[in-house]
Amino acid sequence: MSQNPQQIISSIAAKAQKLDRPVKLMELCGTHSQSIAIHGLKKLLPANVSLVTGPGCPVCVTDQSDIDVMVELALNDVPVAIYGDTLRVPGNVMSLEEARRRGADVNIVYDTTQALELSKSKPRLVFFGLGFETTTPMTAWAIKKGLTVYSAHKLFPPAMAALLANKDNRLDGFIDPGHVSAIIGTAVYSQFKVPQVIAGFSAVDVLKAIDMLLSQILAKEPRVENEYTRVVRAEGNKRARDISDEVFQVTDARWRGLGLIPGSGLEIRPAFKDRDASQIYKKIVSEVRHRPAKPTACKCGLVLQGLIEPTDCALFGKACNPDQPYGACMVSVEGACNIRFRFNQ
Numbered sequence: 001m002s003q004n005p006q007q008i009i010s011s012i013a014a015k016a017q018k019l020d021r022p023v024k025l026m027e028l029c030g031t032h033s034q035s036i037a038i039h040g041l042k043k044l045l046p047a048n049v050s051l052v053t054g055p056g057c058p059v060c061v062t063d064q065s066d067i068d069v070m071v072e073l074a075l076n077d078v079p080v081a082i083y084g085d086t087l088r089v090p091g092n093v094m095s096l097e098e099a100r101r102r103g104a105d106v107n108i109v110y111d112t113t114q115a116l117e118l119s120k121s122k123p124r125l126v127f128f129g130l131g132f133e134t135t136t137p138m139t140a141w142a143i144k145k146g147l148t149v150y151s152a153h154k155l156f157p158p159a160m161a162a163l164l165a166n167k168d169n170r171l172d173g174f175i176d177p178g179h180v181s182a183i184i185g186t187a188v189y190s191q192f193k194v195p196q197v198i199a200g201f202s203a204v205d206v207l208k209a210i211d212m213l214l215s216q217i218l219a220k221e222p223r224v225e226n227e228y229t230r231v232v233r234a235e236g237n238k239r240a241r242d243i244s245d246e247v248f249q250v251t252d253a254r255w256r257g258l259g260l261i262p263g264s265g266l267e268i269r270p271a272f273k274d275r276d277a278s279q280i281y282k283k284i285v286s287e288v289r290h291r292p293a294k295p296t297a298c299k300c301g302l303v304l305q306g307l308i309e310p311t312d313c314a315l316f317g318k319a320c321n322p323d324q325p326y327g328a329c330m331v332s333v334e335g336a337c338n339i340r341f342r343f344n345q
C-alpha cells in the first residue's frame, strides 16, 4: 500500500462512496486520539466516516474510588507518589492536588525507578500504579525491587468486550492500541468479531488503518490486521507479560464512567502482600471503596464509549476546561474532552 497520504485519503474517499451507510470507527488509544487531532485527520474524512475516541487514556478511566483511596492515604500521613497527569483528576471528595494543598505529601514521579529511589528516603511511600498492559510490567518490576503499590492497573481487552456488549453503541471497527498490542500481541483481539487494525501513531499509520478498516467493512470480512508491523509482533512481548503475571492476578475493576468490568483489573498477588497498599492499609481502602459515589454532571462515561461528543456535555468549555477540569477526560492530554478543547475538532 502507498505511503503517500494523499493517495490514502483518495482511497478512503473511494471506499466511503461505496458504503451504503455511515460508519463509526473508534480509536482505542489516547496517543491515537492526540495524533488524529494534531494532524486534523477528522477533517480529511468523508462525511459518512466518523471517528470516536474510546477508553484509551489510563488517567481518564481511573475510577473516582481509586483517586479517593490515594487521597485518603495521603491525608493520613502516608507519602504517595503519582504520575503527574493524575494530580488534578477529581475523586469523589477531592483531587490529589487539593490533598497536597491541605499539607499531604504528594510526590510527582516520571517512572517507577524514580519512585523506588524516593522510597529510600520515604520508606512508607505508596506508588499509585495505573495504566494498561504497557505500564504494568514496570510496576511489577518495581514491586519485586521493594516498592509499595496501590494497584489500579487495568487490562484492555475486557473493556473492548464491554464496549461491544453495549447495544446502544454501534461500532463498525476498532483502531487497536499500538503500545498495548506490542505487549499482548495480536491473537487476543480475534475474540471480537468486528473489523480491527492495530496501528502506529503517525498520520499515515492512522489513515492507512482507516483505509484498511473500510476494506474490511466493504468486504463484510471482519478480522484483525496489523498495520504496525515495525513494532507489534503476533506473539507480543512474553518477558513483559511474564513479570506482570508473576506479580499480578486478574480481578474485577471499576472504570470511570463505565462501571464494574469483570476480569478487567490487576491486583497484587498474595506472595507480594507486604508491598500491596490495599493489604497494608486494608481498613482505609475498604472504608473508602464502600462510600457511595457522589453524583456528577460529568458525562465522561458516555464520552469514553463514543456515545456522545465532548461538546454534547453541558459543562464543556464552561465549568469544565483544562485550567479547571471538572471531569477526568478534561485533565489528561490524551483525554477526549481535553483534546477537543485544545484542537477544536
Ligand code: SF4
Pocket: 028, 029, 030, 031, 032, 056, 057, 058, 131, 132, 134, 177, 178, 179, 180, 334
Ligand atoms: S498507554 Fe499506550 S496504548 Fe494506552 S493510551 Fe497511552 S499511549 Fe496509548
Ligand code: SF4
Pocket: 297, 298, 299, 300, 303, 310, 313, 314, 315, 316, 317, 320, 321, 325, 326, 327, 328, 329, 330, 331, 337
Ligand atoms: S466536558 Fe468535562 S464534565 Fe463534560 S464530560 Fe468532559 S470532562 Fe466531563
